[in-house]
Amino acid sequence: MTVALIGFAILLVLIVIVRIPIAFSMGIVGFFGFAYMQGLTFDNMGDFRWTGSLSMAAKRVVDTAQEYSLSVIPLFILMGNLVTKSGLSHELYRASNAFLGHRKGGLSMATVVACGGFSAICGSSLATSATMAKVAMPPMRKYGYADSLATASIAAGGTLGILIPPSVILVIYGLLTETSIRELFAAGFIPGFMGILLYLCAVRYVVWRKPEAGPCGEKLTWPERMEALNGVWGVLILFTIVMGGIYMGIFTPTEAAGIGAGGAFLIALSRKTLTFASLFDILTDTGRTSAMLFGVLIGALIFSNFINRAGLPSDLLAFVQGLDVSPMMVIFAILGIYIVLGMVFESLSMMLLTVPIFFPLVHSLGFDLVWFGIVVVVVTEISLITPPVGMNVFVLSAVLRDVKASTIFKGVTPFWCADIVRLILVTLIAPISLFLPELLYR
Amino acid sequence: MSFSAWVTAHYEEKGPVKWLAFALELVAAVTLFLLMVLTCADVFGRYFFDNSVDGATELTEIGIAILVFAEMPVITWRGGHVVVDILDRMLGSVLLKVLGLLSAFLMSSSLYFLGERIYFLAARSMRRDEVTEYLELPVGLIIQYIAVMSWVTAGAMITYGVYRLLFLSRD
Amino acid sequence: ETVMRVASWLPPTHPQNAVVWPTWGKWVEEATEGRVKIKIEYGMGHPKTMFELVEDGVVDASFSYHGYVPGRFKLTQVVEQPGLGVSAEAASIAHWRVNEKYFTKANEHDGLVLAALFTHGPGQIHMAKPIDSLSDLKGKKIRIGGGVQGEIGKRLGVTAVGAPAPKVYEMMQQGVIDGVFIPMGEQKTLRLKEVARNVVALPGGMYLGSFSMFLSPDFMDSLSEKDRKAVMSVSGEKLSALAGRAWDAGDAEGYVAAKEAGVNLNEVAADGAMAKEFKSLAKGMDDAWVSHVTDRGVDAKAALTELRSIARSYGK
Numbered sequence: 040m041t042v043a044l045i046g047f048a049i050l051l052v053l054i055v056i057v058r059i060p061i062a063f064s065m066g067i068v069g070f071f072g073f074a075y076m077q078g079l080t081f082d083n084m085g086d087f088r089w090t091g092s093l094s095m096a097a098k099r100v101v102d103t104a105q106e107y108s109l110s111v112i113p114l115f116i117l118m119g120n121l122v123t124k125s126g127l128s129h130e131l132y133r134a135s136n137a138f139l140g141h142r143k144g145g146l147s148m149a150t151v152v153a154c155g156g157f158s159a160i161c162g163s164s165l166a167t168s169a170t171m172a173k174v175a176m177p178p179m180r181k182y183g184y185a186d187s188l189a190t191a192s193i194a195a196g197g198t199l200g201i202l203i204p205p206s207v208i209l210v211i212y213g214l215l216t217e218t219s220i221r222e223l224f225a226a227g228f229i230p231g232f233m234g235i236l237l238y239l240c241a242v243r244y245v246v247w248r249k250p251e252a253g254p255c256g257e258k259l260t261w262p263e264r265m266e267a268l269n270g271v272w273g274v275l276i277l278f279t280i281v282m283g284g285i286y287m288g289i290f291t292p293t294e295a296a297g298i299g300a301g302g303a304f305l306i307a308l309s310r311k312t313l314t315f316a317s318l319f320d321i322l323t324d325t326g327r328t329s330a331m332l333f334g335v336l337i338g339a340l341i342f343s344n345f346i347n348r349a350g351l352p353s354d355l356l357a358f359v360q361g362l363d364v365s366p367m368m369v370i371f372a373i374l375g376i377y378i379v380l381g382m383v384f385e386s387l388s389m390m391l392l393t394v395p396i397f398f399p400l401v402h403s404l405g406f407d408l409v410w411f412g413i414v415v416v417v418v419t420e421i422s423l424i425t426p427p428v429g430m431n432v433f434v435l436s437a438v439l440r441d442v443k444a445s446t447i448f449k450g451v452t453p454f455w456c457a458d459i460v461r462l463i464l465v466t467l468i469a470p471i472s473l474f475l476p477e478l479l480y481r
Numbered sequence: 482m483s484f485s486a487w488v489t490a491h492y493e494e495k496g497p498v499k500w501l502a503f504a505l506e507l508v509a510a511v512t513l514f515l516l517m518v519l520t521c522a523d524v525f526g527r528y529f530f531d532n533s534v535d536g537a538t539e540l541t542e543i544g545i546a547i548l549v550f551a552e553m554p555v556i557t558w559r560g561g562h563v564v565v566d567i568l569d570r571m572l573g574s575v576l577l578k579v580l581g582l583l584s585a586f587l588m589s590s591s592l593y594f595l596g597e598r599i600y601f602l603a604a605r606s607m608r609r610d611e612v613t614e615y616l617e618l619p620v621g622l623i624i625q626y627i628a629v630m631s632w633v634t635a636g637a638m639i640t641y642g643v644y645r646l647l648f649l650s651r652d
Numbered sequence: 653e654t655v656m657r658v659a660s661w662l663p664p665t666h667p668q669n670a671v672v673w674p675t676w677g678k679w680v681e682e683a684t685e686g687r688v689k690i691k692i693e694y695g696m697g698h699p700k701t702m703f704e705l706v707e708d709g710v711v712d713a714s715f716s717y718h719g720y721v722p723g724r725f726k727l728t729q730v731v732e733q734p735g736l737g738v739s740a741e742a743a744s745i746a747h748w749r750v751n752e753k754y755f756t757k758a759n760e761h762d763g764l765v766l767a768a769l770f771t772h773g774p775g776q777i778h779m780a781k782p783i784d785s786l787s788d789l790k791g792k793k794i795r796i797g798g799g800v801q802g803e804i805g806k807r808l809g810v811t812a813v814g815a816p817a818p819k820v821y822e823m824m825q826q827g828v829i830d831g832v833f834i835p836m837g838e839q840k841t842l843r844l845k846e847v848a849r850n851v852v853a854l855p856g857g858m859y860l861g862s863f864s865m866f867l868s869p870d871f872m873d874s875l876s877e878k879d880r881k882a883v884m885s886v887s888g889e890k891l892s893a894l895a896g897r898a899w900d901a902g903d904a905e906g907y908v909a910a911k912e913a914g915v916n917l918n919e920v921a922a923d924g925a926m927a928k929e930f931k932s933l934a935k936g937m938d939d940a941w942v943s944h945v946t947d948r949g950v951d952a953k954a955a956l957t958e959l960r961s962i963a964r965s966y967g968k
């Protein structure tokens with residue numbers, strides 16, 4: 040266990056202090072750690088047989104770059120980018136606003152719902168926050184919403200999409216832990232929508248305490264509401280086809296991603312928002328994001344080879360069993376670690392760093408890995424709005440130059456509490472996540 | 482707008498590196514688009530014509546490798562990998578550049594050695610006539626491509642990436 | 653004391669991991685008077701990667717299915733040819749002996765120390781929906797693991813879907829595939845009894861699947877001459893037979909599990925319609941294989957004949 044912990048400490052130093060990209064930090068520590076486990080010392084560096092460690096890393100690169108199930112990553116990101124570029128965010132906001140806008144805090148609630156819907160498809164929290172800031176901020180300002188509430192609903196709303204499927208983060212979790220991606224998607228559904236509901240409650244709470252923070256907007260008539268829905272049919276159908284197709288066994292997640300991207304391409308074409316240049320931008324932007332994700336994934340796999348060879352998971356298990364605490368206490372200890380790490384790291388890095396270490400322990404304690412995946416994603420979602428480093432908050436204060444990060448963090452507190460409530464519920468009541476996978480597949 | 486002007490407007494890179502970036506991204510873009518078309522065709526073929534695309538799985542696997550490693554040099558020299566930058570404000574710009582140089586050196590050298598091993602694996606695979614199951618394409622070729630692109634990434638990072646870091650970064 | 657790290661990839665409950673490795677591990681420990689022990693590691697990667705992981709010393713030993721690396725392993729298909737009609741144990745022993753006598757010079761296991769060659773039990777047809785004749789399979793999506801299965805799939809006109817065995821359950825459940833060609837044991841270990849509830853068991857099966865167990869040359873070099881000999885003394889034909897026997901036992905358990913789960917099991921008689929259909933379909937496959945491997949420079953025809961006579965006379 041000592042070796043692995045030292046390796047982990049070195050990794051943190053490389054990532055946080057020496058500032059080496061996380062993919063390479065994990066790869067380098069994994070590589071030398073594995074070599075150490077094969078007998079590398081300071082004395083034998085010159086004539087050490089590096090083949091084992093090199094081949095381990097090289098095979099991870101070659102195999103991961105050609106892993107069929109990973110083609111969901113570029114394809115889902117492509118779908119998200121196509122949808123974003125075709126101006127969907129605007130229409131989703133307009134539709135949710137038509138139904139919710141006239142209530143107290145209604146524009147905020149509409150923002151949360153629109154963020155949920157948009158990020159569900161787009162899958163990127165940061166993209167959601169940045170796009171929705173442009174869409175939802177002006178109307179909220181017009182109606183005199185407090186900056187803190189307005190920005191917080193965008194920042195928090197943006198976190199929803201990494202859990203509501205399709206979710207690239209769940210795909211990566213599935214790959215690291217060899218868990219069924221389809222079951223993970225199904226499991227993310229209810230907790231994801233629970234997130235929207237709890238955020239709505241958070242908005243209600245804010246306007247209950249401080250009514251002037253969220254005055255009412257105009258009330259629309261039903262025909263106007265129906266009219267507002269018009270713009271979002273295409274995307275609602277796309278979402279239904281993609282998710283329904285996966286759940287009903289019509290196609291695999293990989294194929295669903297291809298169909299989703301193809302459908303989004305057709306939607307964008309039909310709206311005449313695509314040119315060759317913008318298509319090229321969308322494709323290359325997707326390519327860059329995918330390459331970056333593959334990089335971290337390869338790094339994480341090399342690192343986890345070292346962690347496993349160093350015996351950390353089994354030692355950790357022995358340690359925990361020696362403590363004689365209930366398995367649920369162990370889970371709460373892990374969650375505590377996540378919350379602390381969440382102050383510093385953003386979602387993807389945090390998951391890549393910790394999942395290889397914790398999942399064998401969680402599995403051998405008898406917990407369901409699908410459930411744990413959902414718990415991990417919920418807790419990493421929280422990290423996006425946890426100070427001092429909440430990526431969504433930063434993105435927002437960068438896009439809205441006149442709003443300070445501290446204002447947003449202050450406004451986000453009720454949402455953060457809502458997230459903690461959800462985390463506790465999802466952790467203690469496993470069926471919230473496992474109900475759908477059980478019903479559909481088990 | 483002329484094509485050349487469009488490329489210049491689209492790419493922050495200088496001189497010939499701009500064209501290298503464009504060429505690599507063109508490969509990536511075309512591959513990704515074909516991946517999308519291939520997956521759709523495969524599903525449609527399977528459900529409506531009872532006949533999927535032969536070897537779609539193999540082509541997809543090759544496609545992701547081409548896509549990812551075509552973009553790898555570009556994102557690497559642009560500093561596009563995920564970095565945890567919470568200490569940036571405390572570190573000062575000189576120290577940040579020094580750390581950037583250290584990163585560039587570590588990234589390039591690890592990719593260089595990794596590329597060497599991958600190239601060896603490719604040669605071994607070709608020597609043993611390994612092919613894909615359905616289309617019988619030589620497996621070694623795509624591995625060789627990964628090796629070469631690792632070297633391109635390493636080379637571009639230690640030259641243009643360092644140049645960019647030292648002279649072009651905005652802050 | 654040396655620890656031999658064995659990378660494995662089937663579920664821990666599979667006979668390969670529950671019986672074959674532990675039993676062999678005990679033999680190794682006894683033969684080396686406790687100086688060499690084995691430790692199983694999971695999650696090292698795709699089964700096809702095991703060959704190279706062992707060759708390069710990432711792990712010390714492993715096993716894999718030859719069909720996962722098309723092009724490299726052609727001679728090993730000698731044992732997979734349809735119509736052998738014997739147990740995995742008999743086939744495994746014949747596989748080992750014939751390889752020793754005819755094929756070592758072709759060096760398909762280049763870079764590895766071969767510890768055993770074995771086969772799984774007869775490959776059968778496991779479907780989500782029942783079939784009445786083999787021609788019903790035309791156009792159906794069938795998971796093919798590689799090797800001789802691919803040729804059988806072509807002759808049946810199925811739409812082949814490639815994937816490693818541990819993925820089969822999910823693919824069946826998702827409807828990505830309509831069925832799979834795999835031995836009976838996987839009804840239990842891969843839980844196919846839940847998703848592939850219609851099995852057609854042809855007499856002697858359609859084919860066998862060739863596997864090997866292998867050791868890293870680096871690891872062997874690190875042992876003393878005495879221990880090296882000791883390890884090899886409990887490997888080879890002895891280990892091949894053990895593996896074949898364990899996989900046979902797995903098939904028997906799979907058969908019972910399928911029966912208990914109420915799987916619709918169609919055991920075709922030797923003169924049944926589907927058996928005849930398969931026989932005419934598989935005709936000439938062995939000759940095709942012989943001409944396919946001429947570039948290996950071995951007497952494939954003699955090897956095939958001798959393999960059949962060893963396997964069929966084993967235990968009689």
Ligand code: NA
Nearest residue numbers: 159162200205
């Ligand atoms: Na999503």
Ligand code: NA
Nearest residue numbers: 381382422428
């Ligand atoms: Na954070």
